[in-house]
Amino acid sequence: MTSTTVQFLVEMTCDSCVESVKKVLENVDGVKIVDIDLAKSSVVVESSLPILDVQEKLETTGRPVAIKGYDGSMAAVSILEAGDEKIQGVIRFIQVNPNTCIIDGTIDGLNPGNHNIAIHECGDLSTGCASVGKMFVCDSRNKDYGDLGKIVAEKNGRATFRKENNIVKLADVIGRSLVVSSKLNGLPPILLSCGIIARSAGLFQNPKTICACDGTTIWDEASKPNSKSSL
Structure with missing residues (x-):
């Protein structure tokens, strides 16, 4: 790591x-x-x-x-501020080198079990998570560009994670949204919480x-x- x-x-x-x-x-x-x-x-x-x-x-x-x-060459943060009010979290992005972005976060208030985090197209929270658009695809050769993968909430509702991503380029996603979702019984994902990805120090x-x-x-x-x- x-x-x-x-x-x-x-x-x-x-x-x-x-x-x-x-x-x-x-x-x-x-x-x-x-x-x-x-x-x-x-x-x-x-x-x-x-x-x-x-x-x-x-x-x-x-x-x-x-x-x-x-x-790192660039850093950003997303504070979950729309969607389910009981869900709170901070997700940090650090572009440590041209090919590696570290995604580090803690999210509270989740139901225990598996959830997913992804980058969506728009940094628009005017109607909550309904206005963030589709999952972001920067590279047409990689349809899963914005999919950051699974996170697991413990019994206390907290998910703490650190992911090493070799696809996402932070410069392409600042101003977009980070979305936490849950998928049940093969249905489309339910968008639970979201926040804008903003540049940080x-x-x-x-x-x-x-x-x-x-x-x-x-x-x-x-x-x-x-x-x-x-x-």
């Missing part, structure tokens, strides 16, 4: 904070600490694990954690710590469900 490098903002005030962060990440399979900068409250991690898993490890220190950026490209409009700190925003400030 291709690893990705992610910059986290972790509230640290002293050297013991740094040691605490190091300790929770040491000897975790699939995780390599690239850099910890106390002055910038920055923790850069290279990992093949789902991003949420790494974030939750950092949060065990008791410190607020926010995601600042991703290493690359590594060290997000300097934001305070919102200029209302003074909200990134820690305030990171504590809100589906917050866009740290995506």
Whole structure:
């Protein structure tokens, strides 16, 4: 599995904070600490694990954690905001090289079992998931271009996944929609939830710590469900 490098903002005030962060990440399979900068409250991690898993490890220190950026030629995020209100999730896309796009996400509120995620043609949520169009086909030679495959929700309704896709080019799908669907008894897919795929910050490209409009700190925003400030 291709690893990705992610910059986290972790509230640290002293050297013991740094040691605490190091300790929770040491000897975790699939995780390599690239850099910890106390002055910038920055923790850069290279990992093949789902991003949420790494974030939750950092949060065990008791410190607020926010995601600042991703290493790659391009990054994007889709926040599920239309469809079934009980379904919430964040799906991140990282184009780590010209031939590999990592799709990393966590979705809550699903019925246990198999579901499907796909890229659809339109970034139009004006009538919910009914206006996202058909599944996106960028390459006429590959009719399944937009099909990102199966995800599995556990008994608690959560699906956490990390997919390595060698077909999708992120530049072609920004502005379109990510759709979660369910298929039953051979019937056409039921579109459950969807969100627009929007470009997000690359590594060290997000300097934001305070919102200029209302003074909200990134820690305030990171504590809100589906917050866009740290995506």
